[in-house]
Amino acid sequence: MRNRALTIAPLLFAGCEGVQSALAPAGRDAERIANLFWAMVVGGGVVWLIVMAVAVYGARAKHEHSEKLAGRFILWGGVVFPTVTITALLIGGLALLPPTLDLGPDEPRLAVVGEQFWWRARYRQGDQWVEVANELHLPTGRRTAMTLESPDVIHAFWVPSLGGKVDTIPGRTNHIAYEPTRAGTYRGACTEYCGQAHALMAFHVVAEEPAAFETWLAHQAEPATEPTDAEATRGAALFLEHGCGACHAVRGTEAAGVIGPDLTHVGSRAHLGGVLPNDTASLVRFIREPEAIKPDVRMPAFTTLSDAETAAIAHYLEGLR
Amino acid sequence: MSPVSQGAPPETPRDPASTAETEESLWWLASAPLAWVLHLLATYLTAANYCAKAAEDASLTGVRLAIAGYTAVALLALVLLARRGWRRHRAGESLGPHDFDTRADRHRFLGFTLFLLSGAAILGVAFAALPAVFMETCR
Numbered sequence: 001m002r003n004r005a006l007t008i009a010p011l012l013f014a015g016c017e018g019v020q021s022a023l024a025p026a027g028r029d030a031e032r033i034a035n036l037f038w039a040m041v042v043g044g045g046v047v048w049l050i051v052m053a054v055a056v057y058g059a060r061a062k063h064e065h066s067e068k069l070a071g072r073f074i075l076w077g078g079v080v081f082p083t084v085t086i087t088a089l090l091i092g093g094l095a096l097l098p099p100t101l102d103l104g105p106d107e108p109r110l111a112v113v114g115e116q117f118w119w120r121a122r123y124r125q126g127d128q129w130v131e132v133a134n135e136l137h138l139p140t141g142r143r144t145a146m147t148l149e150s151p152d153v154i155h156a157f158w159v160p161s162l163g164g165k166v167d168t169i170p171g172r173t174n175h176i177a178y179e180p181t182r183a184g185t186y187r188g189a190c191t192e193y194c195g196q197a198h199a200l201m202a203f204h205v206v207a208e209e210p211a212a213f214e215t216w217l218a219h220q221a222e223p224a225t226e227p228t229d230a231e232a233t234r235g236a237a238l239f240l241e242h243g244c245g246a247c248h249a250v251r252g253t254e255a256a257g258v259i260g261p262d263l264t265h266v267g268s269r270a271h272l273g274g275v276l277p278n279d280t281a282s283l284v285r286f287i288r289e290p291e292a293i294k295p296d297v298r299m300p301a302f303t304t305l306s307d308a309e310t311a312a313i314a315h316y317l318e319g320l321r
Numbered sequence: 322m323s324p325v326s327q328g329a330p331p332e333t334p335r336d337p338a339s340t341a342e343t344e345e346s347l348w349w350l351a352s353a354p355l356a357w358v359l360h361l362l363a364t365y366l367t368a369a370n371y372c373a374k375a376a377e378d379a380s381l382t383g384v385r386l387a388i389a390g391y392t393a394v395a396l397l398a399l400v401l402l403a404r405r406g407w408r409r410h411r412a413g414e415s416l417g418p419h420d421f422d423t424r425a426d427r428h429r430f431l432g433f434t435l436f437l438l439s440g441a442a443i444l445g446v447a448f449a450a451l452p453a454v455f456m457e458t459c460r
C-alpha cells in the first residue's frame with residue numbers, strides 16, 4: 001500500500017511540469033499568479049485542518065460548553081475569521097492586476113490576432129510589420145506588450161507558463177504583456193470556446209535571449225528562400241497553380257493571400273497548425289485532409305492532387321525555412 | 322377535541338406596544354440587499370458606460386470618485402439599517418433565538434435578520450468597491 005502510494009505520488013505532480021503549466025512559471029506574471037495560487041492552497045489547507053480538528057473535537061467532546069463560549073466561537077471563527085481571510089485574499093488578488101496590466105513605456109510591438117482556429121501575429125520591425133503564425137518568439141528579461149484582436153468570434157490568449165489570460169474580442173483591442181524569465185518553448189491555448197476545433201487552437205512561444213530573438217525576427221522579415229532543387233521548384237509552381245496563394249502568403253512570390261497563415265518561413269516552425277510536429281507527413285495531411293486535423297477548419301481539402309504533387313508541395317514548404 | 326392548545330398563545334403582558342409588526346414590516350428585510358444591489362448597479366453602469374465611450378487607456382479618476390461617493394452613501398445607509406435592526410433585536414429582555422410565536426419575538430427576529438443582512442450587504446458593497454482602489458485606467 002505504502003509502496004503504491006510512493007509510485008503514484010510523482011505521477012500526480014508530473015502534471016505540474018511541462019510546457020503548459022501555470023505551476024511551472026517561466027515568466028514574471030506567471031510567477032505572481034503561481035504565488036497567489038500556492039498561498040490559497042496552503043491557506044485553504046490550514047483552514048481545512050482547523051475545521052476537521054474542530055469537527056473531531058465536537059464529535060468526541062463529552063462535557064457541555066457554556067452558551068457564551070459557543071456564541072463567541074461562532075462570532076470569531078464563523079464571521080470575523082472568514083471575513084478577514086476573504087478580504088485579504090481579494091486584496092492580494094486585486095493587487096496583482098496593476099503589475100499584470102503594466103505594458104511598459106513603449107507602444108506594443110506585437111499584434112496578436114486569434115482566428116478560427118489559428119493565431120496570426122505581427123511584429124513591428126522598424127517601420128514595417130512582419131507577419132508570422134502559430135509560433136511567437138519573445139525575448140527573455142524584457143516586457144513585451146501585445147495587442148489582442150479577433151476578426152470572427154471571441155477567443156482567449158493564454159500561455160500558462162508565462163502569464164495571464166485575456167480575451168480577443170471582435171471590434172475591440174485588448175492588451176497583455178509577458179515577461180519571460182526562463183528560455184524555453186511554451187505552449188499556449190485558446191481558452192474561450194470558439195468552434196469545433198477550439199481545443200486544437202494551440203500555439204507555441206519560444207522565449208530566448210534578446211540577441212537570438214532579434215536574429216529570428218530579422219530572418220522572419222526576409223522574403224522566402226528560392227527553391228533549391230527540382231522537386232521544390234515543381235512544388236512552388238503547383239502551390240501557385242492550385243490557388244494556395246489565394247489564402248496564403250509566401251513573401252517574395254506571387255502568393256499574397258491574407259486569409260490563412262503566412263507560409264513564408266513555415267519550414268522554420270517546430271509545429272504545424274499549432275498541434276502537429278512540422279514534418280513531411282503533417283504537411284501532406286494538412287493539404288489532403290485539414291478537416292481531419294481540425295474539424296470545421298477554414299481550409300479546403302485538396303483531394304484531387306496526386307501523391308506526387310502533394311509530396312512536391314510539402315517538400316517545397318519544408319524548404320521555406 | 323382536545324381542550325388544550327387551541328388558538329394563539331397569550332401575549333406576554335410586558336410586550337411594549339411598539340413591538341406590533343404590520344405587514345409592511347417585512348419590507349425592511351429587503352432594504353439591505355436592495356442597497357447592495359443599487360450600489361452594484363450604479364458602480365457597474367458608471368464604469369461600463371464611461372469606458373465604452375472613452376479611450377482604452379483613459380484615466381478612471383472620475384469614475385473612481387463617483388464609486389467612492391456611491392460607496393459612502395451605501396455604507397451610511399447600511400450602517401443605519403444595521404443599527405435599526407440591532408435595536409429591535411435587543412428590544413425587551415430576550416437574547417435567545419427569537420423563535421416564540423409572539424409579537425415581541427417576531428419583532429426581535431425581524432430586527433436580528435435585518436442586522437445580519439445589513440452586515441452581509443456592507444461586505445458586498447465594500448468588496449464591489451475594492452477594484453476601484455486598484456484600477457487606474459479603463460484597460
Ligand SMILES: [Cu+2]
Pocket residue numbers: 114115116117154155156190191192193194198201
Ligand atoms: Cu479560439
